[in-house]
Amino acid sequence: MNETQRMDGTKRLNGTEETVLPGASKAIWFDEQGQGRNMYARFRLTFEMDGAPKKAILNLFADTTYQLYVNGTYAGNGSVRFDPRHPVYDAHDLTGLLVPGRNSIAVQVNYVGHKTFMTMPSQGGFAAWGEAVTVKGASVDLTTGAAGWKTVPVPAYRYATKASLFLKAADHYDQRLDEPDWAQTDYDDGRWLRGTELADQKAWGHPQPRAIPFMSGEPVPVKRVLHALPLVRQEELYSFSVPMPHVNEIHEPDRTSRKMAVFSWIYAPADTVVTLGLFYQTTWMNGEPIAEGLPSIDKSMGLNHRVRLRGGWNHYVAEIDALQDGVHHYLALPAGRGLIVSADREIGSAARFRRSPVVSQEQYESAMRNLALPGITETAFQEAGGWIDVAAEEQGASPTMATSWDSYGEPIESLELDTLVGRTFALEDYPEGFSLLLDLGLTRLVLPRLVLEGAGGATVDLTYGEHLNPDGKHLRHYHWYGLGDRAEADSRQPSLDWRLTQPRGFRYMMLTVRGARDNVTLRKLELASASYPVKTVGAFGCSDPLLEQIWAMGVRTQAVNMEDAYTDCVTRERGQYVRDTIIQYHTNLMAFGDHALMRRSLELIGQSPDFTGKFRAVYPNTGDYTISDFALNALEGFHAYYGRTGDRELIETYWDAMMRNLAWFHELADERDDLLLDAEWDTKRGIKAHYGGFHGDLAIVPGYMDTKGIHCVFSCTYLIAMRCAAELAAAIGRTEDRLELERRIAIVERSIREMFWDGTRGCYSDNAARTTSSVHASLFAARSGVLTEEQLEPLRSHVRRNLRSLFVNGYGPEDGVYVSPSFSFYIFDGLYRIGLADVAERMMRQGWGWFLQQGLQQTPEYYDLAQSLCHAWSACPTYFLSRYVLGVCPPGLEHPDEVTIDVRTADVTAAEGTVPHPRGIVEVKWHLDETGARIFDYVRAPEGIRVRFA
Numbered sequence: 001m002n003e004t005q006r007m008d009g010t011k012r013l014n015g016t017e018e019t020v021l022p023g024a025s026k027a028i029w030f031d032e033q034g035q036g037r038n039m040y041a042r043f044r045l046t047f048e049m050d051g052a053p054k055k056a057i058l059n060l061f062a063d064t065t066y067q068l069y070v071n072g073t074y075a076g077n078g079s080v081r082f083d084p085r086h087p088v089y090d091a092h093d094l095t096g097l098l099v100p101g102r103n104s105i106a107v108q109v110n111y112v113g114h115k116t117f118m119t120m121p122s123q124g125g126f127a128a129w130g131e132a133v134t135v136k137g138a139s140v141d142l143t144t145g146a147a148g149w150k151t152v153p154v155p156a157y158r159y160a161t162k163a164s165l166f167l168k169a170a171d172h173y174d175q176r177l178d179e180p181d182w183a184q185t186d187y188d189d190g191r192w193l194r195g196t197e198l199a200d201q202k203a204w205g206h207p208q209p210r211a212i213p214f215m216s217g218e219p220v221p222v223k224r225v226l227h228a229l230p231l232v233r234q235e236e237l238y239s240f241s242v243p244m245p246h247v248n249e250i251h252e253p254d255r256t257s258r259k260m261a262v263f264s265w266i267y268a269p270a271d272t273v274v275t276l277g278l279f280y281q282t283t284w285m286n287g288e289p290i291a292e293g294l295p296s297i298d299k300s301m302g303l304n305h306r307v308r309l310r311g312g313w314n315h316y317v318a319e320i321d322a323l324q325d326g327v328h329h330y331l332a333l334p335a336g337r338g339l340i341v342s343a344d345r346e347i348g349s350a351a352r353f354r355r356s357p358v359v360s361q362e363q364y365e366s367a368m369r370n371l372a373l374p375g376i377t378e379t380a381f382q383e384a385g386g387w388i389d390v391a392a393e394e395q396g397a398s399p400t401m402a403t404s405w406d407s408y409g410e411p412i413e414s415l416e417l418d419t420l421v422g423r424t425f426a427l428e429d430y431p432e433g434f435s436l437l438l439d440l441g442l443t444r445l446v447l448p449r450l451v452l453e454g455a456g457g458a459t460v461d462l463t464y465g466e467h468l469n470p471d472g473k474h475l476r477h478y479h480w481y482g483l484g485d486r487a488e489a490d491s492r493q494p495s496l497d498w499r500l501t502q503p504r505g506f507r508y509m510m511l512t513v514r515g516a517r518d519n520v521t522l523r524k525l526e527l528a529s530a531s532y533p534v535k536t537v538g539a540f541g542c543s544d545p546l547l548e549q550i551w552a553m554g555v556r557t558q559a560v561n562m563e564d565a566y567t568d569c570v571t572r573e574r575g576q577y578v579r580d581t582i583i584q585y586h587t588n589l590m591a592f593g594d595h596a597l598m599r600r601s602l603e604l605i606g607q608s609p610d611f612t613g614k615f616r617a618v619y620p621n622t623g624d625y626t627i628s629d630f631a632l633n634a635l636e637g638f639h640a641y642y643g644r645t646g647d648r649e650l651i652e653t654y655w656d657a658m659m660r661n662l663a664w665f666h667e668l669a670d671e672r673d674d675l676l677l678d679a680e681w682d683t684k685r686g687i688k689a690h691y692g693g694f695h696g697d698l699a700i701v702p703g704y705m706d707t708k709g710i711h712c713v714f715s716c717t718y719l720i721a722m723r724c725a726a727e728l729a730a731a732i733g734r735t736e737d738r739l740e741l742e743r744r745i746a747i748v749e750r751s752i753r754e755m756f757w758d759g760t761r762g763c764y765s766d767n768a769a770r771t772t773s774s775v776h777a778s779l780f781a782a783r784s785g786v787l788t789e790e791q792l793e794p795l796r797s798h799v800r801r802n803l804r805s806l807f808v809n810g811y812g813p814e815d816g817v818y819v820s821p822s823f824s825f826y827i828f829d830g831l832y833r834i835g836l837a838d839v840a841e842r843m844m845r846q847g848w849g850w851f852l853q854q855g856l857q858q859t860p861e862y863y864d865l866a867q868s869l870c871h872a873w874s875a876c877p878t879y880f881l882s883r884y885v886l887g888v889c890p891p892g893l894e895h896p897d898e899v900t901i902d903v904r905t906a907d908v909t910a911a912e913g914t915v916p917h918p919r920g921i922v923e924v925k926w927h928l929d930e931t932g933a934r935i936f937d938y939v940r941a942p943e944g945i946r947v948r949f950a
Contacts, residue, residue, distance in 0.1 A: 026145025028195030117575030223441035239396030277332025284374035399484030464506030503530035505570030554878030561872035593916025606654030639724035701816030762794025779830025813863035821874035838906030902950035
């Protein structure tokens with residue numbers, strides 16, 4: 001039978017085609033199990049080609065992420081985040097990278113294998129299929145299980161703690177344990193073994209092709225060099241790190257480990273008082289507890305403790321409860337004071353500390369039951385394995401702890417941006433090492449690559465952040481959110497070429513080099529964008545420069561927070577949250593007009609239901625991360641996407657999941673005849689939901705909106721979700737579902753009016769007890785369609801009166817706010833629905849104007865600027881300014897060949913701009929003449945699109 005392999009993954013058999021599913025290839029690893037935490041494996045395939053390549057497509061799937069090299073050239077990375085039941089594979093065109101003669105394809109795969117907000121544990125694995133065809137017609141099979149793929153584990157990636165509570169483990173790359181030329185064509189892989197077929201070939205569902213583009217990869221420029229400073233030794237640092245891989249691992253609750261005890265002795269030449277640098281722990285010195293330390297002003301991961309030492313040996317004891325999946329024990333003593341640390345009370349002892357094994361809370365309490373700290377004895381922890389020596393040469397493995405505690409000397413040379421690459425840092429100038437602090441100007445998501453010449457023997461740290469400490473020299477880090485990666489440079493190699501295996505989100509990046517034995521030259525610093533590739537098509541200008549800046553601020557924020565899904569922020573989490581996704585989709589519609597990313601995000605939401613049937617708040621994720629109102633919001637997301645695209649297939653695919661999600665709320669509603677929802681359902685049912693029963697607007701002044709009991713906003717959110725579902729049911733022909741939804745809608749609509757309308761106050765109350773009447777309640781009533789004509793005017797007066805200022809004190813967020821930046825999306829929507837454009841514009845000027853006054857160029861998560869400064873759910877004014885001030889309604893399915901212009905503004909006297917349209921661009925320009933009449937200078941729509949004025 002004549003059979004040839006085709007580039008599209010099918011075989012031609014006697015003139016017919018038989019689909020070759022991706023599953024026809026075999027998933028391989030370096031063993032049969034593919035299990036472990038944060039494992040790395042490498043794969044190589046070498047082959048000969050008898051001529052120039054005509055076509056070569058490599059399809060590959062990796063759990064969890066990969067880097068691809070062809071003939072030694074970096075060719076890309078992946079994969080997209082996925083649910084293991086619904087894996088996604090990538091297709092790479094290798095035609096331009098292959099050559100006549102010998103070729104190699106090399107892939108490094110990292111199986112995460114621990115809890116993150118982007119991944120779910122399954123097993124490590126790599127599968128590939130496809131072929132390379134030459135101009136002479138010869139073909140090479142690239143399929144794992146058939147082709148000669150070889151593999152090895154990668155010891156060069158050492159144990160590292162997670163970069164935050166939500167992200168995967170940091171990179172700790174040890175060049176001394178690596179073979180840097182492993183991806184080169186002429187590398188001798190003779191000792192590598194043939195890839196082992198995994199015993200479980202059904203750990204994943206049927207792979208689907210990637211439906212979104214690869215991330216941008218465009219160079220991200222550095223805006224300025226903030227400092228190049230020598231390290232100085234003001235303190236002697238004693239440190240070590242211990243893995244605690246099972247801390248907070250929800251999928252392994254029976255293996256939790258988190259407790260450890262440490263002791264040593266500190267020698268002082270005479271009685272003295274010193275400042276110890278420590279981090280969160282319980283500490284005793286000579287049997288007396290050390291008072292709680294004070295946070296260092298500039299060293300954000302350090303706590304300062306004033307301690308009296310007596311002449312001679314002082315007993316140091318610490319009890320540590322892990323904050324992350326590893327313990328970094330750091331002790332700083334002032335330099336030049338003759339202080340010595342020894343576990344044996346001997347100068348030059350081989351043991352610096354002794355520590356207990358890492359044990360569970362229960363094991364720790366059992367071991368210490370008859371031993372009250374600090375009464376450490378040599379027999380303690382014998383049942384758990386006894387004390388473990390920490391060698392004097394051991395060093396802690398936390399880049400963020402180390403750089404937070406660094407001390408700097410005065411600058412000794414100027415360093416301009418254009419001389420950064422190629423600059424040599426002389427050993428005589430920087431004997432202790434150096435710190436280079438760079439500013440991108442904006443928070444970006446990038447994949448760094450660093451090439452250092454002469455760094456052999458050095459420890460190289462890259463640390464990242466959005467904030468600087470008051471000295472402007474140290475990055476601000478947090479114990480749960482310390483972005484940092486480390487490389488140990490091999491003294492046998494002339495240079496360190498370090499490409500990170502994962503992107504990092506930051507505005508500031510610090511390069512710190514310690515322990516170099518020679519002059520160090522920065523040969524390359526590449527920062528490649530890891531954000532979704534979009535082009536800014538929308539534009540906005542108006543008579544108010546402040547609103548123009550607010551619009552642009554939202555675009556800058558949104559562009560960064562689009563990855564392989566819509567993400568809440570690119571720094572600490574990079575998680576796809578339901579509410580964030582919906583808000584960001586609308587902002588995207590006005591700036592970029594992309595729909596593919598929303599489709600992918602909705603696929604993940606549709607796959608996310610937990611055991612109750614509710615959509616998870618963030619996904620992929622193994623935890624019980626459900627937020628009741630977020631699960632309802634998901635229906636608005638499906639509805640908005642369908643209304644812009646008419647993608648019936650997606651709605652049909654996830655219709656049952658949507659109905660199961662709503663069924664949970666139907667059950668809750670059915671506890672009452674009026675079908676209203678109780679915001680305290682979790683407490684009353686004795687259920688501890690991870691985020692609580694009802695989220696609402698969490699960042700508002702306490703007491704403004706009562707979230708107890710039968711709740712207006714919760715019930716309105718339920719009603720909105722059902723209206724969205726009913727329209728979708730009609731669109732896909734689910735008549736029975738539509739009729740049941742319409743029955744419930746009628747009851748809930750009537751019940752909301754009867755329960756929450758307060759005729760005396762002229763507004764909707766927050767709950768059945770009518771303890772508060774926030775604008776949220778009234779505006780959600782407007783959004784849900786329950787307002788009557790009689791209620792409209794008094795309700796407008798109530799909202800206008802209560803939103804005279806966004807800020808409680810009238811001028812800034814210090815005393816609280818009435819609406820958070822993220823929840824403003826819903827508040828703005830409600831305001832425009834009831835004709836209060838003036839209130840919406842005032843809110844934008846106050847809140848987002850305040851952000852701009854603080855020097856921000858992107859929108860933060862909240863008005864508390866201590867953490868995320870680039871949070872896309874706060875970028876919603878961009879959508880509303882284009883939608884109402886410019887006046888362009890996004891095209892809908894009812895009139896796909898029509899664009900509606902509907903301007904609603906109170907103070908703007910002129911506006912112009914563009915809005916993306918599926919068929920091109922809509923351009924609008926208008927102004928008010930001397931009589932106040934609105935004149936449209938032009939409205940241009942794509943060919944075949946009619947313009948209608950509302």
